[in-house]
Amino acid sequence: MKVSKIRVKNKNTDYSILIGNGAINLLGKQIKKLCPKTKKVALILDKKIPNKYKRKIKKQIKNYKVYVYEYLPNENLKSFTKANNLVENLLKNNLSRTDVIIAAGGGIIGDFAGFVASILKRGINFINLPSTLLAQVDSSIGGKTGINSNRGKNLIGSFYQPKIVISELGFLKSLSRRNLVCGFAEILKHSLIHDNKFFNSLSKNTESILEKFDFKIIKDVITKSCKIKLHFVNQDEKEKGQRMILNFGHTFAHGIEAANGYSRKINHGEAVLMGMMLATRLSFRKKICSYNTLDKIETIYETNNLPKNLTSFFSKKGLNKVVNFMEIDKKNYDNKINLILLKKIGKTTNPGDFRISPKEMRNVLKKIS
Numbered sequence: 427m428k429v430s431k432i433r434v435k436n437k438n439t440d441y442s443i444l445i446g447n448g449a450i451n452l453l454g455k456q457i458k459k460l461c462p463k464t465k466k467v468a469l470i471l472d473k474k475i476p477n478k479y480k481r482k483i484k485k486q487i488k489n490y491k492v493y494v495y496e497y498l499p500n501e502n503l504k505s506f507t508k509a510n511n512l513v514e515n516l517l518k519n520n521l522s523r524t525d526v527i528i529a530a531g532g533g534i535i536g537d538f539a540g541f542v543a544s545i546l547k548r549g550i551n552f553i554n555l556p557s558t559l560l561a562q563v564d565s566s567i568g569g570k571t572g573i574n575s576n577r578g579k580n581l582i583g584s585f586y587q588p589k590i591v592i593s594e595l596g597f598l599k600s601l602s603r604r605n606l607v608c609g610f611a612e613i614l615k616h617s618l619i620h621d622n623k624f625f626n627s628l629s630k631n632t633e634s635i636l637e638k639f640d641f642k643i644i645k646d647v648i649t650k651s652c653k654i655k656l657h658f659v660n661q662d663e664k665e666k667g668q669r670m671i672l673n674f675g676h677t678f679a680h681g682i683e684a685a686n687g688y689s690r691k692i693n694h695g696e697a698v699l700m701g702m703m704l705a706t707r708l709s710f711r712k713k714i715c716s717y718n719t720l721d722k723i724e725t726i727y728e729t730n731n732l733p734k735n736l737t738s739f740f741s742k743k744g745l746n747k748v749v750n751f752m753e754i755d756k757k758n759y760d761n762k763i764n765l766i767l768l769k770k771i772g773k774t775t776n777p778g779d780f781r782i783s784p785k786e787m788r789n790v791l792k793k794i795s
Contacts (some may be wrong), residue, residue, distance in 0.1 A: 559609025
């Protein structure tokens with residue numbers, strides 16, 4: 427399979443995303459090209475990656491002094507304590523700015539390793555090898571890195587761009603349907619906020635992505651999804667305006683995850699799916715979108731058994747807890763919750779156009795959940 431290349435270029439950054447089955451075999455060549463002075467490599471590895479791919483990665487970096495750090499990917503990893511422990515170890519091993527930190531894993535590993543790369547000696551070369559569908563279409567693109575606070579998810583972090591992103595499709599074959607659904611959530615989001623034709627294509631091909639694992643369709647879908655995200659990122663790298671549209675469903679989702687204690691009962695993609703459904707139902711309730719729009723979205727959820735109802739996981743008291751966490755979302759201002767809502771499939775409200783008080787949100791959430 428031919429490897430696709432997407433160039434990410436704006437006034438502050440210029441790097442490539444490589445997508446394909448076998449793309450991992452280009453890692454060594456890319457390090458030599460992009461980081462020619464590298465002598466040491468710190469490999470931040472997701473323990474869940476199949477051994478076959480761990481060996482392939484290590485083969486690509488065998489000519490360097492390699493330090494391997496393996497972690498289980500859970501939100502507890504994204505803490506100051508864990509980040510500091512890694513920083514101290516990397517300093518002990520005397521990594522320089524010309525050396526490289528490689529993240530090989532899902533979004534948690536990428537967020538964590540990218541954050542450490544951004545603060546170590548004020549910035550060290552960073553390469554991302556996203557191993558989940560979610561990471562390949564979302565978290566590896568755009569330069570967001572971060573760790574969590576006791577007050578919420580990703581409240582501490584930086585914008586730090588990688589030297590390259592290599593999305594190896596072979597990683598995805600080992601994923602469960604639930605994990606693929608997690609990534610599909612972001613793909614669906616990209617269609618909803620920007621491209622009605624893409625949404626119609628997803629409606630026809632969801633089974634090929636989640637059940638049949640058709641490499642060609644998956645590669646095309648990932649490539650399209652990445653391009654949509656980059657459409658917003660290239661306009662607004664630091665999330666001051668249009669990039670906020672990518673948060674469609676996410677203010678709800680972050681509240682859902684935090685209220686659930688970041689447990690495995692609800693993963694990030696499932697929270698995003700429920701968050702997008704809540705945002706769409708709220709859009710219809712506020713007469714921002716039509717019933718036809720709501721019905722089309724409800725249909726793709728029902729046809730593919732995607733999670734959509736918050737009341738399946740939370741009591742009325744739990745719903746209030748969700749809003750409590752939504753209140754401290756970093757994009758809020760003037761004591762109101764800032765939301766992106768849907769006008770129609772392919773078009774949203776503009777950032778800042780819709781804000782709602784926590785009191786009204788508590789009342790509405792009980793009716794749309």
